[in-house]
Amino acid sequence: xxxxxxxxxxxxxxxxxxxxxxxxxxxxxxxxxxxxxxxxxxxxxxxxxxxxxxxxxxxxxxxxxxxxxxxxxxxxxxxxxxxxxxxxxxxxxxxxxxxxxxxxxxxxxxxxxxxxxxxxxxxxxxxxxxxxxxxxxxxxxxxxxxxxxxxxxxxxxxxxxxxxxxxxxxxxxxxxxxxxxxxxxxxxxxxxxxxxxxxxxxxxxxxxxxxxxxxxxxxxxxxxxxxxxxxxxxxxxxxxxxxxxxxxx
Amino acid sequence: xxxxxxxxxxxxxxxxxxxxxxxxxxxxxxxxxxxxxxxxxxxxxxxxxxxxxxxxxxxxxxxxxxxxxxxxxxxxxxxxxxxxxxxxxxxxxxxxxxxxxxxxxxxxxxxxxxxxxxxxxxxxxxxxxxxxxxxxxxxxxxxxxxxxxxxxxxxxxxxxxxxxxxxxxxxxxxxxxxxxxxxxxxxxxxxxxxxxxxxxxxxxxxxxxx
Numbered sequence: 001x002x003x004x005x006x007x008x009x010x011x012x013x014x015x016x017x018x019x020x021x022x023x024x025x026x027x028x029x030x031x032x033x034x035x036x037x038x039x040x041x042x043x044x045x046x047x048x049x050x051x052x053x054x055x056x057x058x059x060x061x062x063x064x065x066x067x068x069x070x071x072x073x074x075x076x077x078x079x080x081x082x083x084x085x086x087x088x089x090x091x092x093x094x095x096x097x098x099x100x101x102x103x104x105x106x107x108x109x110x111x112x113x114x115x116x117x118x119x120x121x122x123x124x125x126x127x128x129x130x131x132x133x134x135x136x137x138x139x140x141x142x143x144x145x146x147x148x149x150x151x152x153x154x155x156x157x158x159x160x161x162x163x164x165x166x167x168x169x170x171x172x173x174x175x176x177x178x179x180x181x182x183x184x185x186x187x188x189x190x191x192x193x194x195x196x197x198x199x200x201x202x203x204x205x206x207x208x209x210x211x212x213x214x215x216x217x218x219x220x221x222x223x224x225x226x227x228x229x230x231x232x233x234x235x236x237x238x239x240x241x242x243x244x245x246x247x248x249x
Numbered sequence: 250x251x252x253x254x255x256x257x258x259x260x261x262x263x264x265x266x267x268x269x270x271x272x273x274x275x276x277x278x279x280x281x282x283x284x285x286x287x288x289x290x291x292x293x294x295x296x297x298x299x300x301x302x303x304x305x306x307x308x309x310x311x312x313x314x315x316x317x318x319x320x321x322x323x324x325x326x327x328x329x330x331x332x333x334x335x336x337x338x339x340x341x342x343x344x345x346x347x348x349x350x351x352x353x354x355x356x357x358x359x360x361x362x363x364x365x366x367x368x369x370x371x372x373x374x375x376x377x378x379x380x381x382x383x384x385x386x387x388x389x390x391x392x393x394x395x396x397x398x399x400x401x402x403x404x405x406x407x408x409x410x411x412x413x414x415x416x417x418x419x420x421x422x423x424x425x426x427x428x429x430x431x432x433x434x435x436x437x438x439x440x441x442x443x444x445x446x447x448x449x450x451x452x453x454x455x456x457x458x459x
Contacts, residue, residue, distance in 0.1 A: 008444050011443065011444050011448075012443075012445035014442075014447065015418050015419070015443060015447070025451070026447065026451060028451065028454040028455065029447055029450045029451050029454060032403060032450060032454055033419055035399070035400060036400045036404075036419050036420070037419055037420070038313075038442045039311075039398065039400050040307070040311040040419075040420045041307070041308075042307075042309055043307035043308065043310055043311045043324075045302060045303050045306030045307045045308075046306060046308055046310050046321070046322040046325050046326070047322070048302065048306075048326050048329070049322075049323060049326035049327075049330075051326070052302075052326045052329055052330050052333075055298060055333050056295060056298050056299045056302055057295055058293065058294075058295035058298075061293065062293050062298075062333055062334070062336055062337060063333075063335070063337065064337060065286070065291075065337035065338050066338055080384070160288060213323070237389065
């Protein structure tokens with residue numbers, strides 16, 4: 001081992017051009033390397049080829065130094081978005097847009113529309129179906145609400161409370177579903193509604209049990225074959241804002 | 250400091266004060282140190298460029314020839330064309346310049362080996378096969394020594410990696426670290442190759458001694 005290390009030190013010294021230690025057995029190698037240096041040093045420079053000769057004679061300009069590496073103008077790419085998240089994000093965005101559009105148009109199913117309107121009313125966004133403390137949405141027939149009415153919690157125009165029997169039968173007047181049967185008329189100055197149309201603030205609906213006037217004919221008074229007249233039961237459908245006619249069987 | 254040995258310069262003009270180059274005469278070393286010469290060459294001084302060429306071209310030529318370059322003269326010119334094309338980008342000392350030149354030579358040699366390994370060379374049968382010599386008889390003799398002398402035959406006994414390290418160490422006068430940079434190897438690997446090369450040389454030379 002010691003011999004090997006000594007030989008390595010000798011070879012390093014030999015190639016570094018230092019004198020060998022006494023007893024080193026690399027004398028022949030030393031002589032060979034000296035011969036090798038002399039042979040290669042004696043080699044003349046070969047005749048330069050025309051292009052190089054032009055450079056060496058000054059007929060060809062040296063290439064100018066390249067400046068600092070310009071920074072790329074394209075901004076560094078940000079963190080990569082995983083591709084399998086993109087369809088999910090697109091679906092979410094599309095669903096949100098669709099849901100928002102339907103909610104704005106009031107075309108969502110009733111409970112969902114109400115829940116959405118409730119949620120967004122806390123954010124200051126009024127959507128159709130928002131339960132207004134002053135204007136219940138169930139007080140008017142379908143079509144009675146104009147676009148201007150939507151979202152501002154007011155109702156304009158009159159609210160007919162009477163229905164006419166389309167069958168031409170006995171006409172009944174339904175009890176008013178509004179508490180007290182009176183409506184306060186308020187004009188909203190500068191509101192979105194036309195000033196000529198007074199805004200009507202309808203108090204909240206108080207559920208009342210409809211009274212069913214039932215006239216039971218006395219036996220023997222009705223002509224044979226005549227059925228007892230059953231008045232229509234008109235119940236307000238709150239979420240649709242229309243009056244449904246139910247027939248009692 | 251590099252000293253061109255046996256310089257023969259065809260350039261007869263006088264570009265720099267103190268530099269006189271006459272046709273066929275030896276060119277004295279440029280005044281000042283290597284940094285001054287390099288700076289002049291980078292400014293475009295032909296005499297400084299020629300001095301840089303003459304000081305290293307012979308060794309580069311020998312290095313390429315020993316390692317089997319097909320056309321070492323052309324390859325040497327190509328090496329120095331690249332050197333002068335990027336001379337203004339170079340910063341460093343003389344040892345760094347030498348290492349840089351041999352790095353270019355090593356890479357061009359690899360490129361040439363790849364080129365000829367992919368395309369077999371064809372030689373016309375009618376053409377006489379002559380060895381091209383870059384200069385006169387003295388130069389031809391020097392090249393013949395490299396090709397057919399004792400040095401060449403002993404170097405041929407080495408494996409390519411050992412021969413590469415030894416020639417860069419002896420001919421290019423590069424340090425172990427510079428050789429590691431040229432060859433893309435670690436310092437330990439270069440030292441190991443160097444020791445094995447010396448051991449092989451010692452064994453071969455002892456066998457050859459009667």
